[in-house]
Amino acid sequence: MSTRAQQYDAQVLRRERLSPHLVRLTLAVDGFVSTGVPDEWVGLVVPGQFQVRYYTVRSYDAGNDEQGDVVLDVVVHEVGLVTEWASGDCVGDTVVVTEPKSSFDLPPDAQWLMLVGDLTAMPAMARIAETSDLPTRVWADVPDVELREDYLPDRAEVTWVDGGLADVVTGLDWPEGPGYFWMAGESADMRAIRKHLMRDRKLPSTAYDVMGYWRAASARQPRAVDPGPIYREGKAAGLSDEEIWAKYDDAQQEARS
Ligand SMILES: Cc1cc2nc3c(=O)[nH]c(=O)nc-3n(C[C@H](O)[C@H](O)[C@H](O)COP(=O)(O)OP(=O)(O)OC[C@H]3O[C@@H](n4cnc5c(N)ncnc54)[C@H](O)[C@@H]3O)c2cc1C
Numbered sequence: 001m002s003t004r005a006q007q008y009d010a011q012v013l014r015r016e017r018l019s020p021h022l023v024r025l026t027l028a029v030d031g032f033v034s035t036g037v038p039d040e041w042v043g044l045v046v047p048g049q050f051q052v053r054y055y056t057v058r059s060y061d062a063g064n065d066e067q068g069d070v071v072l073d074v075v076v077h078e079v080g081l082v083t084e085w086a087s088g089d090c091v092g093d094t095v096v097v098t099e100p101k102s103s104f105d106l107p108p109d110a111q112w113l114m115l116v117g118d119l120t121a122m123p124a125m126a127r128i129a130e131t132s133d134l135p136t137r138v139w140a141d142v143p144d145v146e147l148r149e150d151y152l153p154d155r156a157e158v159t160w161v162d163g164g165l166a167d168v169v170t171g172l173d174w175p176e177g178p179g180y181f182w183m184a185g186e187s188a189d190m191r192a193i194r195k196h197l198m199r200d201r202k203l204p205s206t207a208y209d210v211m212g213y214w215r216a217a218s219a220r221q222p223r224a225v226d227p228g229p230i231y232r233e234g235k236a237a238g239l240s241d242e243e244i245w246a247k248y249d250d251a252q253q254e255a256r257s
Pocket of ligand 1: 075083124
Protein backbone atom coordinates (compact mmCIF):
# COMPACT_ATOMS: atom_id res chain seq x y z
CA MET A 1 0.00 0.00 0.00
CA SER A 2 1.40 3.44 -0.84
CA THR A 3 1.59 6.23 1.75
CA ARG A 4 -1.19 8.26 0.11
CA ALA A 5 -4.66 7.12 1.24
CA GLN A 6 -6.90 5.19 -1.15
CA GLN A 7 -4.13 4.29 -3.53
CA TYR A 8 -2.46 0.97 -4.11
CA ASP A 9 0.94 0.15 -5.51
CA ALA A 10 0.60 -2.53 -8.15
CA GLN A 11 2.90 -4.67 -10.28
CA VAL A 12 2.20 -5.61 -13.87
CA LEU A 13 2.27 -9.43 -13.89
CA ARG A 14 1.14 -10.14 -17.44
CA ARG A 15 0.45 -8.37 -20.72
CA GLU A 16 -1.56 -10.05 -23.43
CA ARG A 17 -2.79 -8.63 -26.73
CA LEU A 18 -6.45 -9.54 -27.23
CA SER A 19 -6.86 -7.75 -30.57
CA PRO A 20 -5.11 -5.00 -32.55
CA HIS A 21 -6.49 -2.27 -30.26
CA LEU A 22 -6.97 -4.06 -26.95
CA VAL A 23 -4.28 -5.10 -24.47
CA ARG A 24 -5.03 -7.09 -21.31
CA LEU A 25 -2.95 -6.23 -18.25
CA THR A 26 -3.00 -8.31 -15.10
CA LEU A 27 -1.86 -6.38 -12.04
CA ALA A 28 -0.94 -7.72 -8.62
CA VAL A 29 -2.47 -5.26 -6.18
CA ASP A 30 -1.82 -5.44 -2.44
CA GLY A 31 -4.93 -4.99 -0.30
CA PHE A 32 -7.29 -4.12 -3.15
CA VAL A 33 -10.99 -4.32 -2.20
CA SER A 34 -13.48 -4.60 -5.05
CA THR A 35 -16.85 -2.80 -4.81
CA GLY A 36 -18.44 -5.80 -6.55
CA VAL A 37 -20.32 -3.41 -8.86
CA PRO A 38 -19.80 -4.58 -12.46
CA ASP A 39 -18.79 -1.23 -14.01
CA GLU A 40 -16.25 -0.45 -11.27
CA TRP A 41 -13.17 1.41 -12.40
CA VAL A 42 -9.82 2.46 -11.01
CA GLY A 43 -7.50 5.36 -11.72
CA LEU A 44 -4.16 4.27 -13.16
CA VAL A 45 -0.92 6.24 -12.93
CA VAL A 46 1.86 4.77 -15.04
CA PRO A 47 5.62 5.15 -14.37
CA GLY A 48 7.03 8.64 -14.82
CA GLN A 49 3.58 10.30 -14.89
CA PHE A 50 1.37 12.16 -12.46
CA GLN A 51 -1.77 12.22 -14.57
CA VAL A 52 -4.41 9.62 -13.92
CA ARG A 53 -6.39 7.69 -16.53
CA TYR A 54 -9.41 5.53 -15.72
CA TYR A 55 -9.89 1.83 -16.48
CA THR A 56 -12.66 -0.65 -15.77
CA VAL A 57 -11.83 -3.62 -13.59
CA ARG A 58 -12.61 -6.31 -16.16
CA SER A 59 -12.22 -9.02 -13.53
CA TYR A 60 -10.80 -9.48 -10.09
CA ASP A 61 -9.39 -12.48 -8.30
CA ALA A 62 -9.10 -11.93 -4.54
CA GLY A 63 -6.34 -14.56 -4.34
CA ASN A 64 -4.61 -15.45 -1.09
CA ASP A 65 -2.62 -13.51 1.49
CA GLU A 66 -3.98 -10.01 0.84
CA GLN A 67 -2.81 -9.83 -2.75
CA GLY A 68 -5.35 -9.84 -5.56
CA ASP A 69 -5.05 -9.88 -9.32
CA VAL A 70 -6.85 -7.06 -11.10
CA VAL A 71 -7.41 -7.36 -14.85
CA LEU A 72 -7.66 -4.19 -16.96
CA ASP A 73 -8.36 -4.24 -20.71
CA VAL A 74 -6.68 -1.17 -22.16
CA VAL A 75 -7.52 0.33 -25.54
CA VAL A 76 -4.41 1.39 -27.42
CA HIS A 77 -5.42 4.20 -29.72
CA GLU A 78 -3.17 6.61 -31.66
CA VAL A 79 -1.36 8.57 -28.94
CA GLY A 80 -1.73 8.89 -25.21
CA LEU A 81 0.07 8.45 -21.89
CA VAL A 82 -1.31 5.04 -21.08
CA THR A 83 -1.56 4.07 -24.76
CA GLU A 84 2.19 4.55 -25.22
CA TRP A 85 3.09 2.78 -21.99
CA ALA A 86 0.76 -0.19 -22.59
CA SER A 87 1.98 -0.53 -26.19
CA GLY A 88 5.45 -1.42 -24.93
CA ASP A 89 6.77 -4.12 -22.64
CA CYS A 90 5.35 -2.98 -19.32
CA VAL A 91 5.55 -6.34 -17.51
CA GLY A 92 7.29 -5.88 -14.16
CA ASP A 93 6.53 -2.15 -14.00
CA THR A 94 5.15 -0.63 -10.80
CA VAL A 95 2.03 1.50 -11.23
CA VAL A 96 -0.41 3.22 -8.89
CA VAL A 97 -4.04 2.20 -8.83
CA THR A 98 -6.71 4.22 -7.01
CA GLU A 99 -9.58 2.88 -4.93
CA PRO A 100 -12.36 1.55 -7.19
CA LYS A 101 -15.52 3.54 -7.83
CA SER A 102 -18.72 2.60 -9.64
CA SER A 103 -21.82 4.08 -11.21
CA PHE A 104 -24.01 1.17 -12.44
CA ASP A 105 -27.11 1.23 -10.22
CA LEU A 106 -29.70 -1.32 -11.28
CA PRO A 107 -33.25 -0.46 -10.11
CA PRO A 108 -34.69 -3.37 -8.08
CA ASP A 109 -37.68 -3.72 -10.43
CA ALA A 110 -35.60 -3.81 -13.67
CA GLN A 111 -36.69 -6.58 -16.06
CA TRP A 112 -34.15 -6.04 -18.83
CA LEU A 113 -30.76 -4.47 -19.61
CA MET A 114 -29.64 -2.53 -22.68
CA LEU A 115 -25.89 -1.82 -22.98
CA VAL A 116 -24.39 0.44 -25.64
CA GLY A 117 -20.78 1.46 -26.12
CA ASP A 118 -17.52 1.69 -28.02
CA LEU A 119 -14.31 -0.27 -27.47
CA THR A 120 -13.55 1.49 -24.15
CA ALA A 121 -16.96 0.36 -22.86
CA MET A 122 -16.42 -3.32 -23.77
CA PRO A 123 -14.81 -4.35 -20.45
CA ALA A 124 -17.72 -2.90 -18.47
CA MET A 125 -20.35 -4.29 -20.87
CA ALA A 126 -18.77 -7.75 -20.65
CA ARG A 127 -18.66 -7.70 -16.85
CA ILE A 128 -22.22 -6.33 -16.55
CA ALA A 129 -23.56 -8.91 -19.00
CA GLU A 130 -21.83 -11.85 -17.32
CA THR A 131 -22.95 -10.90 -13.81
CA SER A 132 -26.66 -10.30 -14.53
CA ASP A 133 -29.52 -12.75 -15.02
CA LEU A 134 -31.72 -10.22 -16.83
CA PRO A 135 -32.33 -10.43 -20.59
CA THR A 136 -29.45 -8.35 -21.97
CA ARG A 137 -29.03 -6.69 -25.34
CA VAL A 138 -25.75 -5.06 -26.37
CA TRP A 139 -24.89 -2.62 -29.20
CA ALA A 140 -21.12 -2.37 -29.62
CA ASP A 141 -19.13 -0.13 -31.97
CA VAL A 142 -15.80 -1.96 -32.09
CA PRO A 143 -13.17 -1.86 -34.86
CA ASP A 144 -11.61 -5.23 -33.94
CA VAL A 145 -13.51 -8.18 -35.40
CA GLU A 146 -11.34 -10.52 -33.28
CA LEU A 147 -13.42 -9.50 -30.25
CA ARG A 148 -16.71 -10.56 -31.80
CA GLU A 149 -16.19 -14.26 -31.18
CA ASP A 150 -16.00 -14.51 -27.41
CA TYR A 151 -15.29 -11.23 -25.63
CA LEU A 152 -18.93 -10.81 -24.60
CA PRO A 153 -20.78 -13.67 -22.89
CA ASP A 154 -23.07 -15.83 -25.05
CA ARG A 155 -26.11 -14.95 -22.95
CA ALA A 156 -26.10 -11.39 -24.34
CA GLU A 157 -27.81 -10.63 -27.63
CA VAL A 158 -25.19 -8.54 -29.44
CA THR A 159 -25.52 -6.17 -32.41
CA TRP A 160 -22.19 -5.05 -33.89
CA VAL A 161 -22.34 -1.46 -35.12
CA ASP A 162 -20.01 0.40 -37.47
CA GLY A 163 -20.11 3.99 -36.14
CA GLY A 164 -23.20 6.09 -35.42
CA LEU A 165 -24.05 4.91 -31.90
CA ALA A 166 -26.16 8.07 -31.38
CA ASP A 167 -28.41 7.06 -34.28
CA VAL A 168 -28.63 3.55 -32.88
CA VAL A 169 -29.91 4.95 -29.58
CA THR A 170 -32.45 7.31 -31.13
CA GLY A 171 -33.74 4.42 -33.26
CA LEU A 172 -33.94 1.85 -30.44
CA ASP A 173 -36.97 -0.32 -30.00
CA TRP A 174 -37.46 -0.13 -26.22
CA PRO A 175 -38.68 -3.26 -24.40
CA GLU A 176 -41.90 -3.18 -22.35
CA GLY A 177 -41.73 -2.67 -18.59
CA PRO A 178 -39.05 -1.19 -16.37
CA GLY A 179 -35.43 -1.82 -17.23
CA TYR A 180 -31.98 -0.23 -17.21
CA PHE A 181 -30.02 1.46 -20.00
CA TRP A 182 -26.22 1.74 -19.64
CA MET A 183 -23.93 3.45 -22.14
CA ALA A 184 -20.35 4.76 -22.32
CA GLY A 185 -18.21 6.40 -25.01
CA GLU A 186 -16.91 9.79 -26.16
CA SER A 187 -17.97 12.51 -23.70
CA ALA A 188 -19.65 15.03 -26.05
CA ASP A 189 -21.64 12.21 -27.69
CA MET A 190 -22.71 11.00 -24.26
CA ARG A 191 -24.01 14.48 -23.31
CA ALA A 192 -26.25 14.42 -26.40
CA ILE A 193 -27.48 10.92 -25.53
CA ARG A 194 -28.35 11.98 -21.97
CA LYS A 195 -30.39 14.89 -23.36
CA HIS A 196 -32.23 12.54 -25.70
CA LEU A 197 -33.09 10.09 -22.91
CA MET A 198 -34.23 12.88 -20.61
CA ARG A 199 -36.10 15.14 -23.05
CA ASP A 200 -37.37 12.84 -25.81
CA ARG A 201 -37.75 9.54 -23.99
CA LYS A 202 -38.57 11.22 -20.66
CA LEU A 203 -36.79 8.50 -18.71
CA PRO A 204 -36.31 9.04 -14.97
CA SER A 205 -32.64 9.44 -14.13
CA THR A 206 -32.74 6.15 -12.19
CA ALA A 207 -33.50 4.24 -15.44
CA TYR A 208 -30.22 5.00 -17.17
CA ASP A 209 -26.51 5.59 -16.70
CA VAL A 210 -24.58 7.30 -19.50
CA MET A 211 -20.87 7.86 -18.92
CA GLY A 212 -18.36 9.96 -20.86
CA TYR A 213 -15.27 7.72 -20.97
CA TRP A 214 -12.92 9.83 -23.11
CA ARG A 215 -12.72 13.22 -24.76
CA ALA A 216 -12.05 13.75 -28.45
CA ALA A 217 -8.93 15.82 -29.19
CA SER A 218 -10.73 19.06 -30.11
CA ALA A 219 -12.47 19.17 -26.73
CA ARG A 220 -9.30 18.57 -24.76
CA GLN A 221 -7.39 21.33 -22.97
CA PRO A 222 -3.73 21.41 -23.96
CA ARG A 223 -1.41 20.44 -21.12
CA ALA A 224 0.36 23.57 -19.88
CA VAL A 225 3.29 21.71 -18.37
CA ASP A 226 4.58 18.23 -19.16
CA PRO A 227 5.11 16.51 -15.80
CA GLY A 228 7.42 13.84 -17.27
CA PRO A 229 10.71 15.81 -17.33
CA ILE A 230 9.97 17.37 -13.92
CA TYR A 231 9.44 13.91 -12.46
CA ARG A 232 12.61 12.50 -14.00
CA GLU A 233 14.75 15.47 -12.96
CA GLY A 234 13.28 15.39 -9.45
CA LYS A 235 13.97 11.68 -9.09
CA ALA A 236 17.51 12.10 -10.42
CA ALA A 237 18.04 14.86 -7.84
CA GLY A 238 16.77 12.54 -5.07
CA LEU A 239 13.63 14.57 -4.28
CA SER A 240 10.61 13.01 -2.56
CA ASP A 241 7.29 12.68 -4.44
CA GLU A 242 5.86 15.57 -2.38
CA GLU A 243 8.80 17.82 -3.36
CA ILE A 244 8.34 16.86 -7.02
CA TRP A 245 4.61 17.60 -6.79
CA ALA A 246 5.42 21.05 -5.36
CA LYS A 247 7.79 21.74 -8.25
CA TYR A 248 5.12 20.67 -10.72
CA ASP A 249 2.56 22.98 -9.06
CA ASP A 250 5.04 25.89 -9.26
CA ALA A 251 5.73 25.20 -12.94
CA GLN A 252 2.00 25.15 -13.69
CA GLN A 253 1.45 28.38 -11.79
CA GLU A 254 4.29 30.01 -13.71
CA ALA A 255 2.86 28.79 -17.05
CA ARG A 256 -0.55 30.25 -16.20
CA SER A 257 0.74 33.67 -15.07
C1 LIG B 1 -15.05 5.28 -15.70
C2 LIG B 1 -14.16 5.03 -16.90
C3 LIG B 1 -13.84 3.74 -17.27
C4 LIG B 1 -13.03 3.51 -18.40
N1 LIG B 1 -12.71 2.22 -18.73
C5 LIG B 1 -11.85 2.00 -19.76
C6 LIG B 1 -11.40 0.68 -20.06
O1 LIG B 1 -11.76 -0.31 -19.41
N2 LIG B 1 -10.54 0.53 -21.11
C7 LIG B 1 -10.09 1.61 -21.84
O2 LIG B 1 -9.28 1.42 -22.74
N3 LIG B 1 -10.50 2.85 -21.57
C8 LIG B 1 -11.35 3.08 -20.54
N4 LIG B 1 -11.72 4.36 -20.25
C9 LIG B 1 -11.28 5.44 -21.16
C10 LIG B 1 -9.83 5.89 -20.92
O3 LIG B 1 -9.69 6.37 -19.60
C11 LIG B 1 -9.49 7.02 -21.95
O4 LIG B 1 -9.61 6.56 -23.25
C12 LIG B 1 -8.12 7.64 -21.70
O5 LIG B 1 -8.12 8.94 -22.21
C13 LIG B 1 -6.99 6.86 -22.35
O6 LIG B 1 -5.77 7.41 -21.91
P1 LIG B 1 -4.46 7.59 -22.81
O7 LIG B 1 -3.43 8.00 -21.81
O8 LIG B 1 -4.23 6.35 -23.61
O9 LIG B 1 -4.79 8.76 -23.80
P2 LIG B 1 -4.86 10.34 -23.45
O10 LIG B 1 -3.48 10.83 -23.09
O11 LIG B 1 -5.92 10.52 -22.41
O12 LIG B 1 -5.32 10.97 -24.78
C14 LIG B 1 -4.45 11.17 -25.90
C15 LIG B 1 -5.27 11.47 -27.14
O13 LIG B 1 -6.07 10.35 -27.49
C16 LIG B 1 -7.44 10.70 -27.58
N5 LIG B 1 -8.18 9.55 -26.99
C17 LIG B 1 -8.32 9.23 -25.68
N6 LIG B 1 -9.03 8.08 -25.54
C18 LIG B 1 -9.35 7.70 -26.78
C19 LIG B 1 -10.07 6.60 -27.30
N7 LIG B 1 -10.60 5.67 -26.48
N8 LIG B 1 -10.21 6.48 -28.64
C20 LIG B 1 -9.68 7.41 -29.49
N9 LIG B 1 -8.98 8.49 -29.07
C21 LIG B 1 -8.82 8.62 -27.73
C22 LIG B 1 -7.59 11.98 -26.78
O14 LIG B 1 -8.61 12.80 -27.32
C23 LIG B 1 -6.24 12.64 -26.96
O15 LIG B 1 -6.20 13.37 -28.16
C24 LIG B 1 -12.54 4.61 -19.15
C25 LIG B 1 -12.86 5.92 -18.76
C26 LIG B 1 -13.65 6.12 -17.65
C27 LIG B 1 -13.96 7.54 -17.23
